[in-house]
Amino acid sequence: MNDTLSSVSLAKADVNPEIFAEEIGRSFEDWGFAIVSDHGISDELIGRAEQMSRAFFALSEETKRAYHIAGDGGARGYTPFGTEVAKDATLHDLKEFWHIGRELPAGHAFESFMSPNIWPAELPEFREVYTEMFAAFDKAGGRILEAIARYLKLSPDFFEETVQDGNSVMRLIHYPPVPEDSPAVRAAAHEDINTITLLIGAEEAGLELLDKQGNWRSVSPKSGELAVNIGDMLQRLTNNRLPSTTHRVVNPAPERRGHSRYSMPFFLHFRPDYLIETLPDCVDNSHPNLYPEPITAHDYLLERLREIGLA
Template sequence: MSEIASVSLAQPLDTIADELGRSFEEFGFAVVRDHGIPQSLIDRAEEMSKQFFDLPEETKRKYHIPGGGGARGYTPFGTEKAKDAKVHDLKEFWHVGRSLPQDHALAEFMAPNVWPEEMPEFRDTFEELYAAFEKAGGRVLEAIALHLGLERDFFAATVEDGNSVMRLLRYPPLEGAEAEGAIRAAAHGDINTITLLLGAEEAGLELLTAEGEWLAVDPPAGALVINIGDMLDRLTNGKLRSTTHRVVNPRGEAAYRARYSMPFFLHFRPDYVIETLDSCVDPDNPEDKPESISSHEFLLQRLREINLA
């Protein structure tokens, strides 16, 4: 079996596009180095994330928005669960989304951000990281477009002012003999276009291969793990795979400490219609493709399935 691609975004995109594409077709995942997000910013954001989650429970819950679907602010431990899962995931998180002026045409789809008043530097740090994630994600999408035989900038208009969300994520430490190997986030696929993940070097992230085996994802420190979401899978009629993945507790000492990560869920614009690309339609079976749907309607469907709407 071939391996998950690990490529440098510092290389010309036309030299890495097909290696990325091959990995996304086979695994739905790839590892990206030299992604352009400064390590100093990553370090600052990781420290600030830990500081927030260390706040008292009643302080954090001030920023929970009932009925908000977890789109902004704080979502407490034991709220989200994977599609068809019987128990909630063992995690708490904070969401930062896009800030749009009230008169923007897409403002109705995106709630305003909230910021913890106890941490005055929180907003600047995570707005900077959000922008850096978006820039790195745009470059990955350019490579995907090249692999698919599209114009290099094909995806730029599809994600402009998209409903992308950055998640600060904490899996609290577990206790007891059952901690080692426990499932912290149940098997699931991501809803969005692509996900960019910082913090996966802590053991535990696994993907389900086409052969039905769990494969550990083990990136070098500071690298991004990229995976295909359901929206891009749908757009490409399954050519690029949205792969089921999970987070398990590692063995040994790491099983008993908290785990932190920061995924960026890059989304299409809410009004973008996900309609199978012509190049991804089987000419012998032209009707064998998913129905067209707006990315917003698709998002709402999936949020209901995971208990966030």
């Protein structure tokens, strides 16, 4: 196992896909995380998306709350500060966020699984920017899944159908300044529900992962790099070979407590009807099947959303 979480270049996948697959796959198996550079999402687009996120969260509380859809589990639109709580945690996370999902054509088979997006009228360019950003995240995620398939000795296109029109969600997060006496943290220790998560590096530090020795380690992508981690669905599919690592966002040092933190994770999901059934090659005498009961991606998602207070 490598002692550090080093950066891997997605551009290498175009030159030698097998070497890239080995590098990123080993990082995922060791850490549940990888840092990815040269991922194809332009700095210009990232800059526009980050600027638009700041503009939205700067709107008045009354304006933002007008886009909160009660009973929708936060699937689309605005989720106010103090709503989400990590599984088994007792205090709410110190964040507010906005969700953007996949745009489906009318009459699509998955319409009943995915709510339509809503868009803030106060920011006319919001829809254009994040529709472009969603597509860029989706493309980068597909390339990383191809490398994971190669690492697992599957067909390189194995994941294409599993995530086609999947229930992926882009989340814009604002962590406001933290009071000195706050008993809560920006995001309590948790694992992600989905297949893989792609996160554009935040200006403010705070992201940490829990390594296999039980130590918290900082995850610090450089500007423009992605932090990518395995979610529970892929952990389940691979019988824990690729671990969904516990991570958190800790409060800043005293001198930075007056600063907001913004981040933009993309939660890439399997399609709702995909049956998550342990891969046969991930089961042997030393690794018995930990998940003998298959479950659809949609049912698993609902199960987990209830645990964190969003459904």
